[in-house]
Amino acid sequence: MILAHIREKRFGGRVVLAGLNVEVSPGEVVAVMGPSGSGKSTLLRILAGLDRDFVGEAVQPSVLGMVFQEPCxxxxxxxxxxIALVAPRLGPEAIEAGLAAVGLAGKGELLPRQMSLGxxxxxxxxxxxAVEPQALLLDEPYVSLDAESVRLTRRAVEDYRARRHPAVVMVSHDAADLDGIASRVISIP
Known part of the structure; x- marks a missing residue:
């Protein structure tokens, strides 16, 4: 389960998030929508435990997977x-299978600079x-991907959800990304 009660999050004198309660149960998918700069990515960082500079509390499961806006x-x-760094128990075959699931079969030896952003x-x-997370936080995971890459990547996420039932929080500007998967939507003004 993911749990956060955010009474207030500020950047300098500006309140970014206030009065926000988020609870996501295993198997549930919650969409976060709002305009650019509204605090969606900040919310994900709080949910991940990466940002503790807020008034309130947040609880994360012990195994969390996160996709940032930038690949990192x-x-x-x-x-x-x-991949092996975060999931050291995986052997080369399992890593290759995970890459193949998102359309990157045979690309495991490439350095990030040898790859396109997509x-x-x-x-x-x-x-x-690869970490087999109990919770999955996705910050616009399909942005700038072509239609086939979106299909493959979305199917990989959906296959994982069907097998492991993680709590999922997904940020997107595109309602089509969330079509048929989000059980509810949190709107951030």
Missing amino acids: LLPWMSVAAN MARRAAVARAL
């Missing part, structure tokens, strides 16, 4: 090594799923 791959390591975004999704 370590540039000096291959994609496969980036490829790196898909690698970041594969990395988040």
Whole structure:
């Protein structure tokens, strides 16, 4: 379960989030929507435990997978090594299967700089799923992907959800990303 009671989050003198209660049960998908700069990514960082500078409380499960807006791959390591770093129990075959699921079969030895942004975004999704998270936080995971890449990546996430039933919080500007998967929507003005 993901749980957060945010009484107030400020950046300088500006209140970004206030009076927000978020509870996401295992198997539930909650969509977060709002305009740019409204605090959606900040909410995800609070839910992940990465931002503790707020008034309130947040509780995370012990195993969490997160896809940031930027892929955040370590540039000096291959994609496969980036995945192995967070999921050391996985062997090369399992890592390759995870990459293949998002359309990156045979690309594990590439460095992030050798990949397009779309490829790196898909690698970041594969990395988040590799830890077998109890909760999955997705910050616009399909942005800038072509239709086939969106289909493959979305199917990888959906297959994982069907097997493991994680609590999922997904930020998107595109309602089509959330079509048929979100059980409820949190709107941030």
